[in-house]
Amino acid sequence: MNIDNAMKYAKNILETIGNTPLVKINKLTEDCNATILAKVETFNPGNSVKDRMAVKMIEDAEADGRLQPGGTIIEGTSGNTGMGLALGAIIKGYKLVCVISDKQSKEKIDILRAVGAEVIVCPTNVEPSDPRSYYSVSKRLAEETPNAWYVNQYDNPSNSLAHYEQTGPEIWEQTEGKITHFVVGVGTGGTISGVGKYLKEKNPNIKIWGIDTYGSVFKKYHETGEFDENEIYPYITEGIGEDILPKNVDFSIIDGFTKVTDKDAAVYTRKLAKEEGIFVGNSAGAAIKGLLQLKEHFTKDDVVVVLFHDSGSRYVAKMFNDDWMRERGFLDVEVTKAEDLIENHISQPLVTLKTEELVSHAIERMKKYKISQIPVEDVNGFVGSVNESDLLMAYISDRKMSDLPVKEVMGAPFPIVAKDTPVAKLSKLITRENDAVLVDLGNDTYHIITKHDIISAI
Template sequence: MKYAKNILETIGNTPLVQLNSVTKEVDALVLAKVETFNPGNSIKDRMALKMIEDAEADGRLQPGGTIIEGTSGNTGMGLALAAIVKGYKCIFVISDKQSKEKMDILRAVGAEVIVCPTNVEPEDPRSYYSVSKRLGAETPNSWYVNQYDNPSNALTHYEQTGPEIWEQTDGKITHLVVGVGTGGTISGTAKYLKEQNPNIKIWGIDTYGSVFKKYHETGIFDENEVYPYITEGIGEDILPKNVDFSLIDGFTKVTDKDAAVYTRKIAKEEGIFVGNSAGSAIKGLLQLKENFTKEDVVVVVFHDHGSRYVGKMFNDDWMRDRGFLEEDIKTAAGLIKNHDNTPLVAAQTEELVSHAIERMKEYKISQIPVKDIHGFVGSINESVLLHNFIADKNIADKPIKDIMGKPYPIVKITAKLEDISKLITKENDAVLVDLENGNHQIITKYDIISAM
């Protein structure tokens, strides 16, 4: 009989799959290392088990202990599976930008999950780096994993992922393309492959808001490069010890939008349901296509599974809200699609300015059309309110008609995008759309920008 003694014995030996559609612009054989075949559906299963086994061997992790780690979700899943088999507890600290699916999955396998804010400095006591370190110090009989600096992370890929790719390509691999987060995957795999053939090129995929690319090119840690981003699983605002820049030949950066769009393309065009970093990797590979020839064998790593992102990249509303959905918007009908079922928020000429202010606060809007019994006769926006408040602190108790500006232009629902755009000026920040049923909807600067 052939069977695994436990789920951990199924980790590794994931397949290489040829990509045919999303990489048709590339003159090379492109093969995806599909790591979703691991039991926890990500490449992190490999290093999670290795880090635990090494910590057990040297006494850092004791029987019945608690495993503590800051994770974007996938490492936590790998650690949790190993903890179940080996009898440990888990506490995982995750940033609030990670998908709800990742948090729910970690709880489903028995882990305690603590959510921390994303938009804080790494040294901030609220950051998931700081919270996980503090819990590691405070919790009795615990082990803080620290995947970013834990050498077992990169060693895993030196011992497993690199040899697998070398064997599966019969030593013909010429390029490796990998999204870089903790750095373990790219560094460990690259070290093994370059030992076999120093001419193999290693490309790291970075995201805007991360420090890797500029640091690799200049040796400068530029804090101006650090800002919030949506892409999950790659990029950092720190320099993990597991990133060995000497093994990486170059980086390319991929936008949040491109990462999300190409994540969906992989599913629709290749039938491979993978996560956000895979989309980044494919778009990055396309950006690097001038580096490849017909004789080359390019391996790109697909880190995790699409099920982690069902509420994000695979959700049309989520994509549309961020302007990521590739819709060909040409008319007013397309511009108001996101809010055409929401009643227009308006004000009456005889209402007080305070009423308009409260309405703007309630609906989180910046401008309101103003009506009387005859129709739309004016408008009011944040700039008008601020200008009048500076001149008269009692403005809130005056009727709106005393400070309102000109009414917004009204267009038909078939009006073209370019014509609507011309109506948005410094003096006019919105356009009303006649829905031809007695109702109207509003188009703002934000709607125009989102359609770009």
């Protein structure tokens, strides 16, 4: 007997790509009339939908000679395509260089290095044509490296073809052709264009919806045909949205876009984990929130499929970290009183000055602690305050003032409030003339509330 014929196993890890499950979403979509099903792509071996197109792009490049034996694969990636390429490179014997932007999570960079990729990190906030951008750097490296192949997932037709051949047919078969809407985040455009093309060929009435983010050009371009550079600005959400128009985005297939904020994407990423038990990434949070924004388009007989791109393991230090969320004002915490405003920095000691300390000490303390205002005290308590604007103006008018005692330049003391003071009342105490308020926490302990604290809580 041939033992191989009797056992069922994959000959290598690449053969486990695809056939990911379709999972019903329940709690988060209670207000939706339709049946909502998630295509959970984290079940791929590289934990993302990008495994499909990464291997397809490699195999097509091998077939037509663009990728030669022993060659080097070079690609600009947000992390997930890099992981798929890494799996292909390992099995097929290639080197891999991934060029990634610095807004991507540390986990993505660490994972790529763990699977043998060389990772080059580039700045996010530069134009695509800037020589420092990850688009430009990846192209330059491909030109300079012998026997190299530049993948270019944005314009590589094998990207969308992978989803036309694999993801689309899977969804059609899993829903027995009952799917009425497909909702997915749009980055390179390969997933929405490939899946959308297949589904519309099966049933032209199926609606294809793209999820975009603020800071990206897709939605307006689809609706008006205008590429508006004023729409381009930095955003936090990873994996979706672009400041370019990739060739893989087939706008004729897409019925519409909805934009999701960075905060909503992050909040709903966490909700998926806590309320559905689905531990997926940032773009999945954007996708489910975008779906909820589209719910008026669905009826009780509709079957809506939303695709979740990648795993939550890529975002443990970001969306799944309370401190990271709190710093950006993304935690849905009710802020009603003074002590709520200082919750995230209450453990830090209050920085103060004594009346007889020099102005130069005040300047140094502001630089050291990166603060803009400091209360001044003497043996009897708080008697004044200094802020960076007043110090700067005074220093410009008289350079010798740095040797003066603080009491010579200080302003009025900050108002002191109880820790249960309502935020609305407290906010009125912070004016153009008064930068901060001190909170009495009891036991002769005080903390400071600034304009920044109030803005962060809005």
